[in-house]
Amino acid sequence: MDFYELDLNDQVLDALDDMNFIDCTPIQEHAIPAILEGRDVIGVAQTGTGKTAAYLLPVLSRLCDNPGPENKISCIIMSPTRELAQQIDQSLAGFSYYVPISSVAVYGGNDGIRYEQEKRGLLMGADIIIATPGRLISHLSLSNVDLSHVKYFILDEADRMLDMGFSEDILQIEKLLPRERQTILFSATMPAKIQQLARNILKDPVEIKIAVSKPAEKIKQEVVFCCEAEKLKAVKWLFTHYPTQRVIIFASSKIKVKDIARALLRKGFNVGEMHSDLDQKERDAVMYSFKTQQIDILVATDIVARGIDIDDIQLVVNYDLPHDAEDYVHRIGRTARANNDGNALTLISEKEYTGFKRMERQLEIEIPAVTLPEDFAKPELKEESFKKKSRKSKKKGKGGSAEGKPKTEAKKSESKKPQKTNGTQEAPKSETKEPGDAKKEVTAEQAEKKPAKKRRSHHRRRKSNKPAEGSEQKPAAPTE
Numbered sequence: 001m002d003f004y005e006l007d008l009n010d011q012v013l014d015a016l017d018d019m020n021f022i023d024c025t026p027i028q029e030h031a032i033p034a035i036l037e038g039r040d041v042i043g044v045a046q047t048g049t050g051k052t053a054a055y056l057l058p059v060l061s062r063l064c065d066n067p068g069p070e071n072k073i074s075c076i077i078m079s080p081t082r083e084l085a086q087q088i089d090q091s092l093a094g095f096s097y098y099v100p101i102s103s104v105a106v107y108g109g110n111d112g113i114r115y116e117q118e119k120r121g122l123l124m125g126a127d128i129i130i131a132t133p134g135r136l137i138s139h140l141s142l143s144n145v146d147l148s149h150v151k152y153f154i155l156d157e158a159d160r161m162l163d164m165g166f167s168e169d170i171l172q173i174e175k176l177l178p179r180e181r182q183t184i185l186f187s188a189t190m191p192a193k194i195q196q197l198a199r200n201i202l203k204d205p206v207e208i209k210i211a212v213s214k215p216a217e218k219i220k221q222e223v224v225f226c227c228e229a230e231k232l233k234a235v236k237w238l239f240t241h242y243p244t245q246r247v248i249i250f251a252s253s254k255i256k257v258k259d260i261a262r263a264l265l266r267k268g269f270n271v272g273e274m275h276s277d278l279d280q281k282e283r284d285a286v287m288y289s290f291k292t293q294q295i296d297i298l299v300a301t302d303i304v305a306r307g308i309d310i311d312d313i314q315l316v317v318n319y320d321l322p323h324d325a326e327d328y329v330h331r332i333g334r335t336a337r338a339n340n341d342g343n344a345l346t347l348i349s350e351k352e353y354t355g356f357k358r359m360e361r362q363l364e365i366e367i368p369a370v371t372l373p374e375d376f377a378k379p380e381l382k383e384e385s386f387k388k389k390s391r392k393s394k395k396k397g398k399g400g401s402a403e404g405k406p407k408t409e410a411k412k413s414e415s416k417k418p419q420k421t422n423g424t425q426e427a428p429k430s431e432t433k434e435p436g437d438a439k440k441e442v443t444a445e446q447a448e449k450k451p452a453k454k455r456r457s458h459h460r461r462r463k464s465n466k467p468a469e470g471s472e473q474k475p476a477a478p479t480e
Contacts, residue, residue: 001029007036009061011098016057019094025050030208032058035184040205042198043186049210051156051186052091059152059184060092060099063127071125072149076177078170079132080160082107082280083287087309088130088156106131106139109280119144133161133169140176147176152184153201159187159194159326167197174201189326214363215329218336221344223356223367227377228349231319232263234372235347242343243314244269247297250331252320254301260319261299274300302327311338318346321355325362345370 001024003016024032027045034041035058045051059075068074079085089105096103104121106129122129122144129136129145139145153174155161161170183202187194190209198205215221226234235249251257254275261273272286272295283303289295291310302322313335322328328346335342346367348356360366 003028003057006032007061008032008057009064009099011064012057012061012095015095015097015099018097021053025054026210027051027208028054028057030210031055034206034208035059035182036061038062038182040182040202041184041208042190042202042205043184043208043210044190045186045188045208045210052088053095055154055156055184055186056088056092056095059128059154060096060101062152063101064099068127068151069149073122073125073127073129073145073147074150075128075152075154076136076147076150076173077128077130077154077156078136078161078173079107079130080157080164080166081303082109082132083303084157085130085132092128092130101128102126103128103130105129106135108132108135108138109283133166133173136173137169140173147173148178150177150181152182153177154184154186156186157188158185158197159189159191162193162197167193170197171200188330215332215344215365216336218339218341219332219344220342221332221365221367222346222370224345224347224370224372225353226347226349226372228351230376231347231349232260234376235260235264235317235319236267237372238317238345238370239269242345245296246293246312246314247317248313248315248334249297249299249317249319250322251299251301256319257299257301264297264299270294270296272298274298274303276301276303302331309337310334311340313337313342315343315345318344321346321348321352321359325359328359328363 002022003013003024006024008016027043027049031041031043031054035055041055043051043054055077063074077088079088085105085107089103092103104118104126106118106122119139119142122139125146136145140147155170161167183205185194185198185202185205224234224238249260251260254277257273257275261271264271272289274283274286278286286295286298290298316332316335318328318331322331332342332344335344346356
Protein backbone atom coordinates (compact mmCIF):
# COMPACT_ATOMS: atom_id res chain seq x y z
CA MET A 1 0.00 0.00 0.00
CA ASP A 2 1.20 3.53 -0.71
CA PHE A 3 0.44 6.70 1.25
CA TYR A 4 -1.87 8.05 -1.46
CA GLU A 5 -4.34 5.24 -0.76
CA LEU A 6 -4.76 6.54 2.80
CA ASP A 7 -7.08 9.37 3.74
CA LEU A 8 -4.26 11.77 4.60
CA ASN A 9 -4.52 15.53 4.21
CA ASP A 10 -3.25 16.94 0.90
CA GLN A 11 -0.68 19.14 2.63
CA VAL A 12 0.80 16.14 4.39
CA LEU A 13 0.91 14.22 1.10
CA ASP A 14 2.72 17.15 -0.53
CA ALA A 15 5.51 16.85 2.05
CA LEU A 16 5.71 13.08 1.55
CA ASP A 17 5.88 13.63 -2.19
CA ASP A 18 8.84 16.00 -1.81
CA MET A 19 10.60 13.52 0.50
CA ASN A 20 9.95 10.71 -2.02
CA PHE A 21 8.01 8.65 0.53
CA ILE A 22 5.81 6.32 -1.53
CA ASP A 23 5.11 2.97 0.15
CA CYS A 24 3.90 2.40 3.71
CA THR A 25 5.67 0.05 6.08
CA PRO A 26 3.44 -2.60 7.71
CA ILE A 27 3.08 -0.66 10.98
CA GLN A 28 2.12 2.48 9.02
CA GLU A 29 -0.37 0.59 6.85
CA HIS A 30 -2.25 -0.71 9.90
CA ALA A 31 -1.83 2.15 12.39
CA ILE A 32 -2.58 5.21 10.22
CA PRO A 33 -6.21 4.25 9.33
CA ALA A 34 -7.01 3.45 12.98
CA ILE A 35 -5.57 6.75 14.19
CA LEU A 36 -7.41 8.67 11.46
CA GLU A 37 -10.64 7.07 12.74
CA GLY A 38 -9.94 8.50 16.20
CA ARG A 39 -9.32 5.13 17.90
CA ASP A 40 -6.85 4.61 20.73
CA VAL A 41 -3.98 2.49 19.44
CA ILE A 42 -1.34 0.13 20.86
CA GLY A 43 1.39 -0.49 18.32
CA VAL A 44 4.01 -3.18 18.89
CA ALA A 45 6.83 -3.11 16.37
CA GLN A 46 10.60 -3.34 16.49
CA THR A 47 12.92 -0.41 15.96
CA GLY A 48 13.48 0.89 12.44
CA THR A 49 10.00 -0.02 11.18
CA GLY A 50 8.67 3.53 10.72
CA LYS A 51 6.79 3.95 14.01
CA THR A 52 7.41 7.72 14.09
CA ALA A 53 5.66 8.35 10.78
CA ALA A 54 2.90 5.91 11.79
CA TYR A 55 1.63 8.37 14.42
CA LEU A 56 2.92 11.75 13.14
CA LEU A 57 1.26 11.57 9.71
CA PRO A 58 -2.32 10.86 10.88
CA VAL A 59 -2.11 13.31 13.79
CA LEU A 60 -0.83 16.07 11.48
CA SER A 61 -3.61 15.24 9.04
CA ARG A 62 -6.29 15.43 11.73
CA LEU A 63 -4.91 18.72 13.05
CA CYS A 64 -5.07 20.13 9.50
CA ASP A 65 -8.68 19.06 9.08
CA ASN A 66 -9.77 20.00 12.59
CA PRO A 67 -7.37 22.50 14.23
CA GLY A 68 -7.36 22.94 17.99
CA PRO A 69 -7.98 26.25 19.81
CA GLU A 70 -5.54 29.02 18.93
CA ASN A 71 -2.48 29.27 21.20
CA LYS A 72 -3.37 26.02 22.97
CA ILE A 73 -1.46 22.72 23.06
CA SER A 74 -3.25 20.05 21.02
CA CYS A 75 -0.78 17.14 21.08
CA ILE A 76 1.78 15.80 23.57
CA ILE A 77 4.41 13.29 22.37
CA MET A 78 6.41 11.61 25.15
CA SER A 79 9.94 10.33 24.46
CA PRO A 80 12.24 8.43 26.86
CA THR A 81 15.44 10.27 25.84
CA ARG A 82 16.53 13.62 24.45
CA GLU A 83 18.13 11.87 21.46
CA LEU A 84 14.83 10.30 20.41
CA ALA A 85 13.02 13.61 21.07
CA GLN A 86 15.43 15.32 18.69
CA GLN A 87 14.81 12.68 16.03
CA ILE A 88 11.01 13.04 16.35
CA ASP A 89 11.38 16.82 16.10
CA GLN A 90 13.39 16.50 12.89
CA SER A 91 10.86 14.09 11.39
CA LEU A 92 8.01 16.42 12.34
CA ALA A 93 9.75 19.36 10.65
CA GLY A 94 9.82 17.43 7.37
CA PHE A 95 6.30 15.99 7.51
CA SER A 96 4.74 19.33 8.52
CA TYR A 97 6.57 21.44 5.92
CA TYR A 98 3.35 22.58 4.22
CA VAL A 99 1.19 22.35 7.34
CA PRO A 100 0.39 25.46 9.46
CA ILE A 101 1.36 23.65 12.66
CA SER A 102 3.74 24.91 15.38
CA SER A 103 5.84 22.61 17.55
CA VAL A 104 8.28 22.75 20.47
CA ALA A 105 10.71 20.05 21.60
CA VAL A 106 11.27 19.90 25.35
CA TYR A 107 14.31 17.98 26.59
CA GLY A 108 17.09 18.65 29.06
CA GLY A 109 20.83 19.04 29.12
CA ASN A 110 21.03 22.61 27.81
CA ASP A 111 21.63 26.08 29.25
CA GLY A 112 19.26 28.55 30.93
CA ILE A 113 18.80 30.62 27.77
CA ARG A 114 17.33 27.65 25.92
CA TYR A 115 15.15 26.87 28.94
CA GLU A 116 13.62 30.35 28.70
CA GLN A 117 13.03 29.88 24.97
CA GLU A 118 11.35 26.59 25.77
CA LYS A 119 9.21 28.24 28.43
CA ARG A 120 8.03 30.95 26.02
CA GLY A 121 7.12 28.33 23.43
CA LEU A 122 5.05 26.41 25.95
CA LEU A 123 3.27 29.50 27.28
CA MET A 124 2.43 30.59 23.72
CA GLY A 125 0.72 27.23 23.19
CA ALA A 126 2.50 25.38 20.38
CA ASP A 127 0.24 22.85 18.63
CA ILE A 128 2.57 19.88 19.25
CA ILE A 129 4.91 19.37 22.22
CA ILE A 130 7.64 16.71 22.06
CA ALA A 131 8.95 16.11 25.58
CA THR A 132 10.85 13.82 27.88
CA PRO A 133 8.89 13.07 31.07
CA GLY A 134 11.30 14.71 33.52
CA ARG A 135 11.50 18.00 31.65
CA LEU A 136 7.74 18.25 31.14
CA ILE A 137 7.16 17.58 34.85
CA SER A 138 9.62 20.40 35.60
CA HIS A 139 7.63 22.85 33.48
CA LEU A 140 4.34 21.64 34.93
CA SER A 141 5.62 22.28 38.45
CA LEU A 142 6.33 25.91 37.43
CA SER A 143 2.92 26.31 35.76
CA ASN A 144 4.50 26.82 32.33
CA VAL A 145 2.17 24.35 30.59
CA ASP A 146 -1.59 24.22 30.05
CA LEU A 147 -2.70 20.70 29.12
CA SER A 148 -6.44 21.31 29.32
CA HIS A 149 -6.97 21.32 25.53
CA VAL A 150 -4.79 18.33 24.58
CA LYS A 151 -6.55 16.06 22.06
CA TYR A 152 -3.71 13.61 21.33
CA PHE A 153 -1.42 11.92 23.88
CA ILE A 154 1.34 9.79 22.33
CA LEU A 155 3.87 7.55 24.12
CA ASP A 156 6.81 6.52 21.92
CA GLU A 157 8.99 3.63 23.14
CA ALA A 158 6.77 3.23 26.18
CA ASP A 159 8.63 0.13 27.35
CA ARG A 160 11.85 2.12 27.48
CA MET A 161 10.21 4.89 29.52
CA LEU A 162 8.99 2.38 32.09
CA ASP A 163 12.41 0.70 32.23
CA MET A 164 13.93 4.10 32.99
CA GLY A 165 11.55 4.66 35.91
CA PHE A 166 9.18 7.19 34.32
CA SER A 167 5.98 5.31 35.13
CA GLU A 168 4.87 7.70 37.90
CA ASP A 169 5.75 10.75 35.78
CA ILE A 170 3.63 9.44 32.89
CA LEU A 171 0.65 8.81 35.16
CA GLN A 172 1.06 12.25 36.74
CA ILE A 173 1.01 13.88 33.30
CA GLU A 174 -1.94 11.73 32.17
CA LYS A 175 -4.06 12.88 35.13
CA LEU A 176 -3.76 16.50 33.92
CA LEU A 177 -5.08 15.69 30.44
CA PRO A 178 -8.73 15.89 29.37
CA ARG A 179 -10.64 12.62 29.66
CA GLU A 180 -11.88 13.00 26.09
CA ARG A 181 -8.70 12.54 24.07
CA GLN A 182 -7.02 10.04 21.74
CA THR A 183 -4.15 8.06 23.28
CA ILE A 184 -1.55 6.28 21.16
CA LEU A 185 1.10 3.97 22.61
CA PHE A 186 4.03 2.50 20.70
CA SER A 187 6.41 -0.06 22.17
CA ALA A 188 8.99 -2.55 20.92
CA THR A 189 7.79 -5.16 23.42
CA MET A 190 4.60 -5.84 25.35
CA PRO A 191 5.57 -6.94 28.89
CA ALA A 192 3.06 -7.06 31.74
CA LYS A 193 3.87 -3.53 32.94
CA ILE A 194 3.05 -2.07 29.51
CA GLN A 195 -0.22 -4.01 29.42
CA GLN A 196 -1.11 -2.58 32.84
CA LEU A 197 -0.27 0.97 31.70
CA ALA A 198 -2.41 0.50 28.60
CA ARG A 199 -5.36 -0.63 30.72
CA ASN A 200 -4.99 2.49 32.86
CA ILE A 201 -4.76 5.17 30.16
CA LEU A 202 -6.29 3.76 26.93
CA LYS A 203 -9.95 3.20 26.06
CA ASP A 204 -10.88 0.19 23.94
CA PRO A 205 -7.61 0.36 21.97
CA VAL A 206 -6.86 -1.20 18.60
CA GLU A 207 -3.88 -3.55 19.06
CA ILE A 208 -1.44 -3.74 16.18
CA LYS A 209 1.34 -6.31 16.53
CA ILE A 210 3.54 -6.41 13.47
CA ALA A 211 6.18 -8.84 14.69
CA VAL A 212 7.88 -10.17 17.76
CA SER A 213 10.85 -8.00 18.65
CA LYS A 214 13.54 -9.87 16.74
CA PRO A 215 16.60 -8.77 14.80
CA ALA A 216 16.00 -7.59 11.25
CA GLU A 217 16.58 -10.29 8.62
CA LYS A 218 19.21 -8.26 6.78
CA ILE A 219 21.53 -8.22 9.79
CA LYS A 220 24.27 -10.85 9.60
CA GLN A 221 24.71 -11.88 13.25
CA GLU A 222 27.84 -13.61 14.57
CA VAL A 223 29.30 -14.37 17.99
CA VAL A 224 32.95 -14.33 19.04
CA PHE A 225 33.88 -16.50 22.04
CA CYS A 226 36.95 -15.21 23.84
CA CYS A 227 38.24 -14.59 27.34
CA GLU A 228 37.46 -11.21 28.89
CA ALA A 229 41.11 -10.15 28.93
CA GLU A 230 41.40 -10.68 25.16
CA LYS A 231 38.25 -8.87 24.01
CA LEU A 232 40.14 -5.77 22.96
CA LYS A 233 42.64 -7.92 21.07
CA ALA A 234 39.71 -9.66 19.39
CA VAL A 235 38.21 -6.32 18.31
CA LYS A 236 41.50 -5.30 16.70
CA TRP A 237 41.68 -8.63 14.87
CA LEU A 238 38.06 -8.36 13.73
CA PHE A 239 38.77 -4.96 12.22
CA THR A 240 41.15 -6.70 9.78
CA HIS A 241 38.20 -8.72 8.44
CA TYR A 242 35.21 -6.39 8.88
CA PRO A 243 34.47 -2.73 8.01
CA THR A 244 36.30 -0.08 10.04
CA GLN A 245 34.03 2.76 8.91
CA ARG A 246 30.47 3.46 10.11
CA VAL A 247 30.93 1.24 13.18
CA ILE A 248 29.30 1.42 16.63
CA ILE A 249 30.84 -0.48 19.55
CA PHE A 250 28.56 -0.88 22.58
CA ALA A 251 30.06 -1.42 26.04
CA SER A 252 28.33 -1.89 29.40
CA SER A 253 30.00 0.99 31.25
CA LYS A 254 31.49 4.40 30.56
CA ILE A 255 34.84 3.22 31.96
CA LYS A 256 35.03 0.49 29.32
CA VAL A 257 33.98 2.97 26.65
CA LYS A 258 36.87 5.25 27.54
CA ASP A 259 39.38 2.37 27.68
CA ILE A 260 38.27 0.97 24.29
CA ALA A 261 38.34 4.40 22.64
CA ARG A 262 41.85 5.15 23.95
CA ALA A 263 43.19 1.76 22.83
CA LEU A 264 41.76 2.13 19.32
CA LEU A 265 43.06 5.69 19.04
CA ARG A 266 46.56 4.43 19.87
CA LYS A 267 46.20 1.95 16.99
CA GLY A 268 45.41 4.79 14.60
CA PHE A 269 41.63 4.33 14.28
CA ASN A 270 39.40 7.40 13.91
CA VAL A 271 37.31 7.02 17.07
CA GLY A 272 34.77 9.02 19.10
CA GLU A 273 33.15 8.13 22.43
CA MET A 274 29.65 8.70 23.83
CA HIS A 275 28.75 8.30 27.51
CA SER A 276 27.07 10.09 30.41
CA ASP A 277 30.18 12.05 31.43
CA LEU A 278 29.72 14.21 28.33
CA ASP A 279 27.43 17.23 28.58
CA GLN A 280 24.76 17.85 25.95
CA LYS A 281 26.91 20.08 23.74
CA GLU A 282 29.69 17.48 23.71
CA ARG A 283 27.22 14.70 22.87
CA ASP A 284 25.74 16.73 20.02
CA ALA A 285 29.24 17.46 18.69
CA VAL A 286 30.19 13.76 18.75
CA MET A 287 26.94 12.70 17.05
CA TYR A 288 27.35 15.40 14.40
CA SER A 289 30.92 14.25 13.69
CA PHE A 290 29.76 10.64 13.41
CA LYS A 291 26.78 11.43 11.17
CA THR A 292 28.97 13.53 8.87
CA GLN A 293 31.60 10.75 8.74
CA GLN A 294 34.30 12.78 10.46
CA ILE A 295 34.44 9.85 12.92
CA ASP A 296 34.60 6.26 11.63
CA ILE A 297 34.03 4.35 14.90
CA LEU A 298 31.73 5.40 17.74
CA VAL A 299 32.25 3.68 21.10
CA ALA A 300 29.18 4.14 23.31
CA THR A 301 27.11 2.94 26.20
CA ASP A 302 23.43 2.14 25.62
CA ILE A 303 22.77 5.88 25.48
CA VAL A 304 22.59 5.60 21.67
CA ALA A 305 21.15 2.09 21.47
CA ARG A 306 17.69 3.42 20.61
CA GLY A 307 16.16 6.10 18.54
CA ILE A 308 19.21 7.40 16.66
CA ASP A 309 18.40 7.43 12.97
CA ILE A 310 21.65 6.81 11.06
CA ASP A 311 21.00 4.73 7.98
CA ASP A 312 24.50 3.75 6.86
CA ILE A 313 25.94 1.88 9.88
CA GLN A 314 27.84 -1.12 8.52
CA LEU A 315 28.84 -2.89 11.73
CA VAL A 316 27.66 -3.07 15.34
CA VAL A 317 29.95 -4.69 17.93
CA ASN A 318 28.61 -5.75 21.34
CA TYR A 319 31.74 -5.62 23.48
CA ASP A 320 29.65 -7.02 26.36
CA LEU A 321 26.54 -9.18 26.40
CA PRO A 322 23.50 -6.84 26.44
CA HIS A 323 21.33 -6.78 29.55
CA ASP A 324 18.56 -8.79 27.87
CA ALA A 325 17.27 -9.94 24.49
CA GLU A 326 15.32 -6.72 23.97
CA ASP A 327 18.45 -4.59 24.40
CA TYR A 328 20.33 -6.89 22.02
CA VAL A 329 17.69 -6.27 19.34
CA HIS A 330 17.86 -2.52 19.84
CA ARG A 331 21.66 -2.42 19.81
CA ILE A 332 22.10 -4.33 16.57
CA GLY A 333 19.07 -2.54 15.13
CA ARG A 334 21.37 0.44 14.48
CA THR A 335 22.60 -1.40 11.36
CA ALA A 336 20.74 -2.75 8.31
CA ARG A 337 18.38 0.23 8.23
CA ALA A 338 16.64 1.71 5.19
CA ASN A 339 16.95 -1.59 3.23
CA ASN A 340 20.72 -1.74 3.74
CA ASP A 341 22.64 -4.84 4.84
CA GLY A 342 24.63 -4.88 8.08
CA ASN A 343 26.81 -6.94 10.40
CA ALA A 344 26.52 -7.51 14.15
CA LEU A 345 29.26 -9.12 16.26
CA THR A 346 28.87 -10.03 19.93
CA LEU A 347 31.89 -10.83 22.11
CA ILE A 348 31.10 -13.46 24.75
CA SER A 349 33.34 -14.53 27.61
CA GLU A 350 32.90 -17.79 29.50
CA LYS A 351 30.99 -16.05 32.30
CA GLU A 352 28.57 -14.54 29.79
CA TYR A 353 27.89 -17.79 27.96
CA THR A 354 24.88 -18.88 30.02
CA GLY A 355 23.17 -15.52 29.49
CA PHE A 356 24.02 -15.65 25.80
CA LYS A 357 22.38 -19.07 25.34
CA ARG A 358 19.31 -17.86 27.24
CA MET A 359 19.08 -14.89 24.87
CA GLU A 360 19.29 -17.20 21.84
CA ARG A 361 16.39 -19.27 23.19
CA GLN A 362 14.28 -16.14 23.79
CA LEU A 363 14.89 -14.90 20.25
CA GLU A 364 14.53 -18.41 18.80
CA ILE A 365 17.74 -18.10 16.81
CA GLU A 366 21.15 -19.75 16.74
CA ILE A 367 23.98 -17.30 16.10
CA PRO A 368 27.02 -18.73 14.24
CA ALA A 369 30.45 -18.33 15.80
CA VAL A 370 33.53 -16.64 14.34
CA THR A 371 36.73 -18.71 14.69
CA LEU A 372 39.63 -16.75 16.14
CA PRO A 373 43.29 -17.48 15.31
CA GLU A 374 45.15 -20.09 17.37
CA ASP A 375 47.14 -17.49 19.31
CA PHE A 376 43.99 -16.55 21.25
CA ALA A 377 43.52 -18.22 24.62
CA LYS A 378 40.11 -19.55 23.68
CA PRO A 379 40.40 -21.33 20.32
CA GLU A 380 37.53 -23.16 18.65
CA LEU A 381 38.08 -26.33 20.73
CA LYS A 382 37.43 -24.47 23.96
CA GLU A 383 34.38 -22.77 22.52
CA GLU A 384 32.88 -26.23 21.97
CA SER A 385 33.74 -27.17 25.56
CA PHE A 386 31.30 -24.49 26.74
CA LYS A 387 28.50 -26.25 24.88
CA LYS A 388 29.50 -29.68 26.21
CA LYS A 389 29.43 -28.37 29.74
CA SER A 390 25.97 -26.95 29.19
CA ARG A 391 24.65 -30.28 27.86
CA LYS A 392 26.05 -32.18 30.84
CA SER A 393 24.32 -29.90 33.29
CA LYS A 394 21.00 -30.51 31.55
CA LYS A 395 21.40 -34.31 31.51
CA LYS A 396 22.48 -34.60 35.12
CA GLY A 397 19.77 -32.32 36.42
CA LYS A 398 20.12 -31.77 40.17
CA GLY A 399 22.77 -34.41 40.74
CA GLY A 400 25.40 -35.95 38.49
CA SER A 401 29.07 -36.73 38.67
CA ALA A 402 31.83 -34.23 39.32
CA GLU A 403 33.51 -34.94 35.99
CA GLY A 404 34.56 -31.83 34.12
CA LYS A 405 34.06 -29.52 37.16
CA PRO A 406 36.64 -27.39 38.94
CA LYS A 407 38.52 -29.17 41.74
CA THR A 408 36.60 -27.41 44.48
CA GLU A 409 33.29 -28.66 43.07
CA ALA A 410 34.69 -32.17 42.58
CA LYS A 411 35.53 -32.38 46.29
CA LYS A 412 32.02 -31.34 47.24
CA SER A 413 30.49 -34.02 45.05
CA GLU A 414 32.43 -36.70 46.94
CA SER A 415 30.74 -35.82 50.24
CA LYS A 416 27.97 -38.02 51.63
CA LYS A 417 25.23 -35.51 50.88
CA PRO A 418 25.55 -34.56 47.22
CA GLN A 419 25.23 -30.87 46.52
CA LYS A 420 23.26 -29.33 43.68
CA THR A 421 25.56 -28.44 40.83
CA ASN A 422 25.33 -26.68 37.53
CA GLY A 423 27.80 -27.07 34.74
CA THR A 424 27.57 -23.46 33.58
CA GLN A 425 27.97 -20.22 35.43
CA GLU A 426 25.25 -17.62 35.54
CA ALA A 427 26.15 -14.67 33.39
CA PRO A 428 26.39 -11.43 35.39
CA LYS A 429 23.97 -8.75 34.40
CA SER A 430 25.51 -5.81 32.65
CA GLU A 431 25.72 -2.48 34.43
CA THR A 432 22.69 -0.25 34.63
CA LYS A 433 22.13 1.46 31.32
CA GLU A 434 22.44 5.19 31.10
CA PRO A 435 19.22 6.90 30.11
CA GLY A 436 21.07 10.02 29.14
CA ASP A 437 20.20 12.27 32.08
CA ALA A 438 16.54 12.33 31.22
CA LYS A 439 15.58 14.65 34.11
CA LYS A 440 17.03 17.77 32.42
CA GLU A 441 15.59 18.85 29.04
CA VAL A 442 15.24 21.85 26.40
CA THR A 443 13.42 23.10 23.24
CA ALA A 444 14.14 23.10 19.55
CA GLU A 445 13.07 26.06 17.48
CA GLN A 446 9.80 26.00 15.61
CA ALA A 447 10.28 24.95 12.02
CA GLU A 448 9.46 27.57 9.39
CA LYS A 449 6.23 26.77 7.61
CA LYS A 450 5.64 27.12 3.92
CA PRO A 451 2.29 27.60 2.20
CA ALA A 452 0.88 24.40 0.78
CA LYS A 453 1.54 23.68 -2.86
CA LYS A 454 -1.36 23.51 -5.24
CA ARG A 455 -2.66 19.96 -5.10
CA ARG A 456 -1.69 17.87 -8.10
CA SER A 457 -3.97 15.21 -9.49
CA HIS A 458 -3.99 11.72 -7.98
CA HIS A 459 -3.21 10.26 -11.41
CA ARG A 460 -0.04 12.29 -11.82
CA ARG A 461 1.14 11.30 -8.35
CA ARG A 462 0.71 7.61 -8.98
CA LYS A 463 2.37 7.84 -12.38
CA SER A 464 5.82 8.68 -11.02
CA ASN A 465 7.62 7.80 -7.83
CA LYS A 466 9.74 10.94 -8.12
CA PRO A 467 8.72 14.30 -6.71
CA ALA A 468 7.53 16.90 -9.19
CA GLU A 469 10.35 18.73 -10.89
CA GLY A 470 11.19 21.94 -9.08
CA SER A 471 9.57 20.86 -5.83
CA GLU A 472 11.46 22.02 -2.81
CA GLN A 473 12.46 19.45 -0.20
CA LYS A 474 12.76 20.66 3.32
CA PRO A 475 16.05 19.84 5.02
CA ALA A 476 15.93 18.21 8.41
CA ALA A 477 15.78 20.67 11.27
CA PRO A 478 19.28 21.10 12.77
CA THR A 479 19.88 19.59 16.18
CA GLU A 480 21.48 22.01 18.55
